Amino acid sequence: MTTTSLETTAPTTGSLSSKRRGRPGGLSLRRAVVVFVAPFGVLYALFYVIPIAFAIYQSLLTVKREGTFGAAQQVFGGLSQYILVFQDGAFWGSVGRVLVFGIVQVPVMLFLALLFALLLDSPLLRGKKFFRLAFFAPYAVPGVIAAIMWGFLYSPSLSPFSALTSSVNFLSADLVLWSIANIVTWVYVGYNMLIIYSSLLAIPQEIYEAAKLDGANNWQIAVGIKIPLVTPAIILTAVFSIIGTLQLLAEPQTLRSFSSAISSTYTPNLAVYTTASIPNYSLAAAFSVVLALATFILSFVFLKLTQRRAFA
Amino acid sequence: MKTQSKMVAAAVAVVTAFALSACTGSSGGDSSTASSSCAPSSGKVDLTFTTWVPGMDKVVDLWNQKNPDIQVKFQTGPSGNAGTYQNFFNQIKAGNAPDLGQVEYDALPNFRVQDGLTNIAACTPVSGAQDKFVDWTWKQVTFDEKDAVYAVPQDTGPIAMFYRKDLFDAAGIPVPTTWDEYAKDAALIKAQGSYITNFPKTDVNWFAGMVWQNGGQWFKNDGNDWTVDLTGDKSTQVADYWQKLIDNGEVSKLASFSDEWNKSFNDGQQWTWISAVWGASTLETGAPDTLGKWAVAPMPQWKSGGDQAGDWGGSSTAVLKGSKHPYEAAKFAMWLNSDPEALALENKLGGLYPAAKAGADLDAFTSGQEFYGGQKIYDVFKEASSQVNPDFTWGPTMTQTYTDVSDGFGSALGGSGTLTDALKTGQQKTIDALKAQSIPVK
Numbered sequence: 001m002t003t004t005s006l007e008t009t010a011p012t013t014g015s016l017s018s019k020r021r022g023r024p025g026g027l028s029l030r031r032a033v034v035v036f037v038a039p040f041g042v043l044y045a046l047f048y049v050i051p052i053a054f055a056i057y058q059s060l061l062t063v064k065r066e067g068t069f070g071a072a073q074q075v076f077g078g079l080s081q082y083i084l085v086f087q088d089g090a091f092w093g094s095v096g097r098v099l100v101f102g103i104v105q106v107p108v109m110l111f112l113a114l115l116f117a118l119l120l121d122s123p124l125l126r127g128k129k130f131f132r133l134a135f136f137a138p139y140a141v142p143g144v145i146a147a148i149m150w151g152f153l154y155s156p157s158l159s160p161f162s163a164l165t166s167s168v169n170f171l172s173a174d175l176v177l178w179s180i181a182n183i184v185t186w187v188y189v190g191y192n193m194l195i196i197y198s199s200l201l202a203i204p205q206e207i208y209e210a211a212k213l214d215g216a217n218n219w220q221i222a223v224g225i226k227i228p229l230v231t232p233a234i235i236l237t238a239v240f241s242i243i244g245t246l247q248l249l250a251e252p253q254t255l256r257s258f259s260s261a262i263s264s265t266y267t268p269n270l271a272v273y274t275t276a277s278i279p280n281y282s283l284a285a286a287f288s289v290v291l292a293l294a295t296f297i298l299s300f301v302f303l304k305l306t307q308r309r310a311f312a
Numbered sequence: 313m314k315t316q317s318k319m320v321a322a323a324v325a326v327v328t329a330f331a332l333s334a335c336t337g338s339s340g341g342d343s344s345t346a347s348s349s350c351a352p353s354s355g356k357v358d359l360t361f362t363t364w365v366p367g368m369d370k371v372v373d374l375w376n377q378k379n380p381d382i383q384v385k386f387q388t389g390p391s392g393n394a395g396t397y398q399n400f401f402n403q404i405k406a407g408n409a410p411d412l413g414q415v416e417y418d419a420l421p422n423f424r425v426q427d428g429l430t431n432i433a434a435c436t437p438v439s440g441a442q443d444k445f446v447d448w449t450w451k452q453v454t455f456d457e458k459d460a461v462y463a464v465p466q467d468t469g470p471i472a473m474f475y476r477k478d479l480f481d482a483a484g485i486p487v488p489t490t491w492d493e494y495a496k497d498a499a500l501i502k503a504q505g506s507y508i509t510n511f512p513k514t515d516v517n518w519f520a521g522m523v524w525q526n527g528g529q530w531f532k533n534d535g536n537d538w539t540v541d542l543t544g545d546k547s548t549q550v551a552d553y554w555q556k557l558i559d560n561g562e563v564s565k566l567a568s569f570s571d572e573w574n575k576s577f578n579d580g581q582q583w584t585w586i587s588a589v590w591g592a593s594t595l596e597t598g599a600p601d602t603l604g605k606w607a608v609a610p611m612p613q614w615k616s617g618g619d620q621a622g623d624w625g626g627s628s629t630a631v632l633k634g635s636k637h638p639y640e641a642a643k644f645a646m647w648l649n650s651d652p653e654a655l656a657l658e659n660k661l662g663g664l665y666p667a668a669k670a671g672a673d674l675d676a677f678t679s680g681q682e683f684y685g686g687q688k689i690y691d692v693f694k695e696a697s698s699q700v701n702p703d704f705t706w707g708p709t710m711t712q713t714y715t716d717v718s719d720g721f722g723s724a725l726g727g728s729g730t731l732t733d734a735l736k737t738g739q740q741k742t743i744d745a746l747k748a749q750s751i752p753v754k
Binding site: 259277 | 397398405424425426427457513514533535536537538565566567576579709711712716719721723725726728745748749750751752
């Protein structure tokens with residue numbers, strides 16, 4: 001699961017230089033701005049803009065050839081790959097699967113993250129430093145390693161808990177999606193907890209003092225003050241999680257060597273990967289573009305729906 | 313302003329580079345079959361070779377010692393379908409593929425269709441090579457085209473049956489010689505609390521080997537059009553057979569070659585493994601506790617007294633598209649796959665069973681094997697090798713066919729659908745994939 005930053009706000013060069021317009025240092029200042037922005041701009045173009053542009057270009061191509069082993073030529077095929085994308089039942093099945101996954105897993109994970117953050121912030125808890133590190137530690141484990149580790153824990157005969165795993169098969173077709181959800185939750189709860197916790201730390205102490213003077217207890221402070229004030233942070237983690245869910249790849253891909261129940265099109269990204277290895281680059285590119293658009297729309301709609309309440 | 317214009321120049325350069333690479337990528341298919349000339353290069357030549365066979369680096373070292381003028385750089389990666397083929401396809405598209413690559417027979421048509429292979433028929437090291445290799449392998453690397461050689465056969469995977477002699481003897485269960493007997497034994501072994509074997513969902517090429525033995529044929533190519541037939545009588549018979557074993561719970565459903573799978577063999581949960589010759593070393597490393605308890609018998613037959621075998625796996629060394637030194641590459645590929653010293657080393661370190669006819673007479677293949685109770689197991693495989701139907705054709709999008717059939721097998725193991733359904737879906741998806749690649753299909 002990867003998290004991509006939503007928006008990258010580069011310093012607006014226009015307003016800076018316009019303030020200094022007409023002064024002798026203007027030109028050199030503008031040059032300085034260019035120099036400072038350039039490293040970002042070049043990398044952004046190289047690793048973000050150009051690959052996306054190339055994927056869109058690739059998705060518009062189709063293969064033409066003559067005869068059995070005739071040389072293949074890539075020709076402009078318009079939106080023909082996109083028609084195939086929308087006809088592909090397996091791909092949409094995988095999108096449906098990760099949506100079900102997200103609807104269940106994201107709220108559970110964020111609830112736990114919020115709970116842990118509130119506990120860390122509560123005056124009742126001792127050993128805060130230890131718990132903060134303990135909750136966050138799984139995030140330091142790379143996703144693939146985590147999946148391998150859990151794969152062994154789930155495995156019917158290799159697991160240290162084989163008494164349980166041999167009677168409940170966590171890797172069966174019915175359960176494996178939730179076994180993956182458990183891995184993802186385990187890895188990312190601490191990460192999301194930390195975001196919410198740092199937002200809790202930013203709340204001015206005076207507010208708590210005022211609440212206490214008014215007779216509020218810890219529970220009332222948590223529900224009535226803390227949660228509303230960290231809602232923007234929760235929404236941020238929710239957006240990251242939605243994006244991450246749609247991009248699930250490492251965990252299901254790794255668990256494929258433990259379970260027969262994970263198909264080659266289990267998640268949208270796995271379907272893209274499989275299509276690219278046929279190799280059918282154009283269709284894989286079209287899948288990617290559609291997936292990126294769907295991710296963008298979903299995140300945007302979620303933000304629209306929530307921000308009125310959160311940031312009003 | 314100087315910096316700015318430099319910046320713009322750099323940006324333009326970057327964009328053009330991408331656009332250019334895109335162009336070379338899409339127009340890579342011009343000189344597909346031209347093989348008129350294959351001249352040696354002058355001076356010292358450096359080649360690159362990518363393979364996943366263990367120990368191949370030592371074989372390359374041997375070549376490099378003997379051939380100071382043709383130095384080969386060894387590169388390794390995951391096994392073909394696990395990633396190396398995808399790397400090759402990407403590298404071919406980008407125009408920087410290694411000179412030589414390991415390609416299994418079932419993947420060769422895919423590379424041929426993607427125009428990823430160099431025709432080395434005109435290279436003198438290859439002339440007369442046909443007689444040196446087992447007949448059916450030569451068809452795999454030439455596609456029966458005239459004046460065409462796209463790779464040099466390396467090894468083969470004739471199938472036989474590994475079985476736990478000690479367990480069969482102790483339980484008084486007869487060792488099966490037909491598939492009927494095999495199914496009867498499966499029930500007896502289940503009663504003992506074990507499995508007769510594991511059904512490998514992901515090894516669709518293994519299933520193809522079973523169909524191959526039964527005289528089935530998944531693909532045909534009449535020179536113009538491809539015919540796809542995953543659902544013929546022979547394939548359906550094999551599918552129905554294994555479906556019954558799955559329904560009866562007489563085979564396990566482990567992910568093959570996983571740790572869980574190894575453990576199951578090591579613990580005596582598996583009584584047989586219908587597998588290729590290279591499986592001998594897989595068992596040895598995967599199930600060390602069963603030393604001396606295994607034996608090898610010919611594959612069970614569909615007809616009593618039959619003598620048909622299938623094949624699972626086997627590779628070739630292909631000269632990939634874009635190699636600047638096809639002559640030297642062909643020379644190395646020929647040495648790698650026919651020189652007795654190289655073959656012996658490859659068998660010792662990588663467990664390869666050579667496609668070269670002379671290979672079967674190597675010392676390693678004529679002696680008794682400790683792990684198999686001293687049995688001369690390679691005699692069985694040599695026999696099997698001669699019983700493999702030489703006319704089996706692989707399709708041009710095997711990676712896709714394998715994936716789609718494997719997905720269907722996975723559902724069947726999970727209880728929804730059957731193996732036959734999986735073949736039907738695979739059939740349709742393969743035809744779709746061929747059409748998407750604009751490959752003519754009937």
